[in-house]
Amino acid sequence: MTHRHDDHSDHGHGMAEDLPRLNAQLGRRRALQWFAGAGTAALVAGCGGGSGSSSSSTTSSAAATTTTTTATPTPTATPTPTATATPTPTATTTGCVADPSETAGPYPGDGTNTASGSTSNVLTSSGIVRSDIRKSFITSTTDAGGVLVTLTLTVVNVNATCAPLAGYAVYLWHADRQGHYSLYTAAAESYLRGVQVTDANGQVTFTTYFPPAYDGRWPHFHFEVFSSLSNALSGRYAILTSQMCMPAAICNTVFANTSLYPTAASIFSRLSLSTDNVFGDNTAAQIAQQTPTFSGSVAAGYTAAAVIGIAR
Incomplete structure (x- = not known):
């Protein structure tokens, strides 16, 4: 616009004067065209820079995505062994x-009571430390008879995440297949009684017979x-x-053999664990632990x- 105004104000001079002006005008126009071209180029370059920035941003995003994707499996893989390992101590603990x-x-x-007027303390008798308790060992060698049971007990400290207690002694006893107890109702016998000491795993093993049902007791x-x-x-410590x-199912199976357990099946049919005068008031968790698992x-x-939990 300014250039056109200047053209109008200078109109009417001769060719000799107009030529230099025209050349100057053309020069200015070329300059303007150059600047316009440069501006366009700058604008294009600016867009290109924007595109480059966008491309760089996209690349960064892709890189970030790639990094995130790459990083995600790593923590995902890490928790897997942790989660696998965690249940083990938890299960042990609980x-x-x-x-x-x-x-x-x-x-x-x-040694805590008497039988036939005398104190019965088999714990002070030589031979009480034994794993196989099926036979008498004091005045006879009578075999009590019954269905064979190999029982492993694990003694643990419930205050130390169920850690095994080594060097502890376990005294086990029970009735014979007819419901009699040695030293008492089977006074001449000393079978189905014995002591074992826990090993490094807190375990003892006894070879014995399946206990019967008798009147009033599971x-x-x-x-x-x-x-x-x-x-x-020493006794009394x-x-x-x-x-x-x-377990009820094993009881029913064992007691079906009436030649070995002549009265147990009929007695057991009248019993209930929930009304037993010993087990009836225990919690479900206690009953679960007090019930050995059987196979065979x-x-x-x-x-x-079975596990025996001691609070030490």
């Missing part, structure tokens, strides 16, 4: 409870735990006296296992 104290009953043979094992063998053999209840058969014998 896998035991303190066994409740139960009555030793009238036939413990641990089939059970009695046991006492001592902090050492010397305390066990038990840190826990309790009992284990037999009547013909081949059973393998059983």
Whole structure:
């Protein structure tokens, strides 16, 4: 616009004067065209820079995405072993409870009561430390008979994430297949009683027979735990006296053999674990721990296992 105004104001001079002006005007126009071209180029360059910035941003985003994608599997993979490993200590920690104290009953043979006017303390007898308790060992070698059970007990400290307690003594006893107890109702016998000391895994193993049902009582094992063998053999130093209840399904299977267990099936049919005078008031968790797991058969014998929880 300014250039046109200047053209109007200079109109009417001769060619000689107009030529230099025209050349100057053309020069200015070329300059303007150059600047316009430069501006366009700058604008294009600016857009290109924007595109480059956008491209760079996209690349960064892609890189970030790639990094995120790459990083995500790493933590995902890491929790997997952690999650796998975590249940193990948790299961161990929550896998035991303190066994409740139960009555030793009238036939413990641990020096706490009398039988036939004399104190019965089998714990002070030579030979009481034994794994196979099927036979008498004091004045006879009578075999009690019954369905074979190999019982492994694991003694653990419930206050230390169920850590095994080594060097503890366990005294196990129970009735014979007719419901009699050695030293008492089978006074001449000393079978189905024995003491074992826990190994590094807190375990002891007894070879014995399946206990019967008798009037008023669900089939059970009695046991006492001592902090050492010397305390066990001294008698009256038990840190826990309790009992284990037999699984109902195994009871029904075993007691079906009436030649070995002549009265157990009929008695057992009238019993209930929930109304038993020992187990009836225990919690579900206590009953679960007090019930050994069994595998095997009547013909081949059973393998059983249970945990004994001690609060130390």
